[in-house]
Structure formats: structure tokens, C-alpha cells
Amino acid sequence: MNIGPIELPNRLFVAPMAGVTDRPFRMLCKRLGAGYAVSEMVTSQRALWASLKTSRRADHDGESAPIAVQIAGVDPTEMADAARYNIDRGAQVIDINMGCPAKKVCNVWAGSALMSNETLALRIVQAVVQACAPLGVPVTLKMRTGRCDGERNAVALARAAEGAGVAMVTVHGRTREQGYSGLAEYDTIAAVKAALRIPVVANGDIDSPAKARAVLQHTNADALMIGRAAQGRPWIFREIAHHLESGELLAPPATHDVKHWLTEHLHDHYGLYGELTGMRTARKHIGWAVRALPGGEAFRSVMNTLQSCDAQLRAVATFFEDLAVKYPDLPAANDAHLSRQA
Ligand SMILES: Cc1cc2nc3c(=O)[nH]c(=O)nc-3n(C[C@H](O)[C@H](O)[C@H](O)COP(=O)(O)O)c2cc1C
Numbered sequence: 001m002n003i004g005p006i007e008l009p010n011r012l013f014v015a016p017m018a019g020v021t022d023r024p025f026r027m028l029c030k031r032l033g034a035g036y037a038v039s040e041m042v043t044s045q046r047a048l049w050a051s052l053k054t055s056r057r058a059d060h061d062g063e064s065a066p067i068a069v070q071i072a073g074v075d076p077t078e079m080a081d082a083a084r085y086n087i088d089r090g091a092q093v094i095d096i097n098m099g100c101p102a103k104k105v106c107n108v109w110a111g112s113a114l115m116s117n118e119t120l121a122l123r124i125v126q127a128v129v130q131a132c133a134p135l136g137v138p139v140t141l142k143m144r145t146g147r148c149d150g151e152r153n154a155v156a157l158a159r160a161a162e163g164a165g166v167a168m169v170t171v172h173g174r175t176r177e178q179g180y181s182g183l184a185e186y187d188t189i190a191a192v193k194a195a196l197r198i199p200v201v202a203n204g205d206i207d208s209p210a211k212a213r214a215v216l217q218h219t220n221a222d223a224l225m226i227g228r229a230a231q232g233r234p235w236i237f238r239e240i241a242h243h244l245e246s247g248e249l250l251a252p253p254a255t256h257d258v259k260h261w262l263t264e265h266l267h268d269h270y271g272l273y274g275e276l277t278g279m280r281t282a283r284k285h286i287g288w289a290v291r292a293l294p295g296g297e298a299f300r301s302v303m304n305t306l307q308s309c310d311a312q313l314r315a316v317a318t319f320f321e322d323l324a325v326k327y328p329d330l331p332a333a334n335d336a337h338l339s340r341q342a
Contacts, residue, residue: 011222017227021040022272032238032261067091069093070142076127118160143169143170158200209249212244
């Protein structure tokens with residue numbers, strides 16, 4: 001599958017998640033089977049580009065190609081400038097955020113709020129495509145199904161964006177009003193796919209190989225994007241890839257391998273954020289990794305009190321080494337649940 005001229009190794013994508021899909025996490029997911037990963041959104045407001053947060057988000061050091069940066073904003077000229085700025089710093093694909101319902105973004109009419117203003121949305125798409133096309137960089141768009149139940153305009157907006165030169169559209173199967181509540185629906189994604197010639201990516205609630213297969217069948221989408229289900233379980237990409245290729249389910253990973261992946265991820269994470277911020281922001285990743293495992297909840301409480309990266313690393317090593325004695329292969333979440341009750 002291609003995004004414009006760029007060929008991807010497979011059609012399993014990591015969803016952009018602010019505060020989660022930083023460079024270390026994206027690289028981990030790519031090592032474990034994801035074919036493509038989009039960065040956390042970067043604001044189009046020039047005044048913030050020099051901030052530590054934005055410069056960390058624009059850090060692609062050592063990341064395998066293609067490097068995709070998501071930009072968010074409401075002003076077409078600013079968005080075009082943001083696209084050029086990120087291309088100068090290594091972006092090979094620019095993704096426009098029209099999918100995020102966060103208040104910080106939507107209060108200024110960015111993110112999914114833009115879907116309610118199709119004229120402005122299209123002006124932004126046109127300005128960004130005009131900025132990127134001379135540099136040979138494809139532009140993609142991430143959106144929801146619409147503002148609310150009665151206003152699902154994803155097909156109209158996706159068609160207009162295709163007409164303006166967008167190379168790929170991703171649709172999260174919820175409305176803006178839904179936030180993350182309820183269930184994702186896939187009929188609108190199927191309608192967008194049927195209406196477009198460019199690749200369409202299905203997103204929302206894909207959390208297992210079986211669900212991935214079902215969503216592909218229902219939508220006929222060209223690719224799948226996975227977000228929350230990869231938190232603490234980045235090997236879900238290779239599990240899905242294996243199932244789509246063979247129809248079989250991949251055996252669970254060895255507990256020792258999970259320890260190794262998490263340790264590698266933590267080293268990379270501390271390298272990007274430094275000791276103090278690294279130690280604090282690593283807690284959520286460690287928490288996700290252990291939450292469904294026997295003893296995971298108790299471990300998480302203790303781990304949250306540790307005050308150095310070294311202490312976190314030692315605690316993680318001990319937790320997984322102890323777990324491996326009883327479970328050489330990672331226990332399924334259900335086993336863990338039973339053992340927590342026991
Ligand atoms: C913590 C978090 C942060 C997110 N940040 C972004 C973002 O920066 N840009 C964006 O387009 N979507 C963002 N999303 C939405 C996801 O990309 C995705 O569309 C959504 O989570 C549905 O997919 P999932 O069910 O596989 O998680 C975020 C979601 C979460 C949970």
C-alpha cells in the first residue's frame with residue numbers, strides 16, 4: 001500500500017495519540033509489526049514551536065521512514081507554514097488533524113470541530129497541499145464520521161479533500177459528540193471507502209486480530225489504524241499481521257521478550273525526556289504493560305512511588321522475572337483476571 005509515492009511495508013498503522021505516541025513508542029510499534037506511525041499532533045502556532053513539548057514531538061532522530069507528522073490548527077496560512085516547518089525537520093508525510101475532540105484543540109475550532117465548518121476545513125486542506133506538493137510530500141487527513149448522529153458528513157468532506165489533492169483519509173468511526181464513548185461504527189467508514197479512489201484507513205476500537213479482520217471485511221478499507229489497544233501491548237501489530245496472513249492466532253509472546261521490549265522502550269524513553277520527566281511519564285507505559293497481568297495492579301501502586309529511572313528499571317526486571325517463573329509465556333488477560341480474584 002502507498003501514501004502518494006511512499007510505499008509502506010504493511011497496512012497496520014499506529015494511531016496518533018498525544019502524550020503516548022512519541023518517537024520511542026512509535027519505534028517500538030514499528031519494530032513489533034506496525035507498518036506506519038503518525039506522530040502526536042504538533043500545533044500550527046509558531047510561538048509554541050520552540051517549546052520543549054513541541055520540539056520533543058518534532059524529534060525523529062533514528063526513526064525509520066516514513067516519518068509522518070500530524071499538524072493541528074485553524075488558520076490555513078499557519079497550517080501551511082507548520083507543514084513546511086515540519087518538512088524541514090524531516091517529515092515525509094503531513095497529516096491534518098480533523099479527528100481530535102480534545103477541548104484544548106476544539107475550543108479554537110481545530111481538530112474534529114473543523115468538520116462542522118467544511119469551507120474552512122477545505123481551505124486548510126488546500127493551503128497545506130499547496131505548501132507540500134512542490135516539496136513532493138503527500139498530505140493525509142484524519143477525521144471522525146461527523147459532528148453528531150444527525151450530521152455525519154465524513155463522505156462529503158473526504159470527497160472534497162480528495163479533490164483538493166489529499167493522498168489518504170483516515171476515519172475514526174465515532175462522531176465528535178461521542179468523544180470516546182459508545183462503540184465505533186464502520187458503516188460510515190465503508191461509505192467513505194466506496195466514495196474515494198485514494199486509500200482509506202479504518203480506525204476505532206480495533207483491539208484483536210479477529211476484530212481487525214472483521215473491520216477490514218466490513219469496510220473494505222485499505223489499512224487499519226490502532227490506538228489504545230497498542231498501549232502496553234505493542235506486539236498487537238504482529239499478532240494482527242499474522243492472523244490476516246495465515247488465519248491463525250499467534251502464540252502469546254514469551255514473558256522474557258515482553259520484559260526485553262519494555263526495558264528497551266524505557267531506555268529510549270528516558271533518553272528523550274531525561275531523568276525526572278522520563279521517570280514520571282514512563283509510569284503510564286509501565287502501568288499499561290502490567291495492568292492485565294497477575295499482580296499487575298499491586299506492582300503498579302508500588303512502581304508509582306519509585307523516584308528514579310534506575311529504580312523503575314530494576315522493579316520492572318524483577319516483576320517480569322518473577323512472572324516468567326510461573327508463566328514462561330505471557331498469560332492471557334483472562335488468566336490474570338482469574339488469578340487476581342483468587
Ligand atoms: C490519549 C489519546 C490521545 C490522542 N491524541 C490524538 C491526536 O493527537 N491526534 C489525533 O488525530 N487523534 C488522537 N487520538 C485519537 C486516536 O488517534 C484514535 O483515533 C482513537 O483513539 C480511536 O482509535 P482506538 O480505538 O484504536 O484507540 C488520541 C486518542 C487517545 C486515546
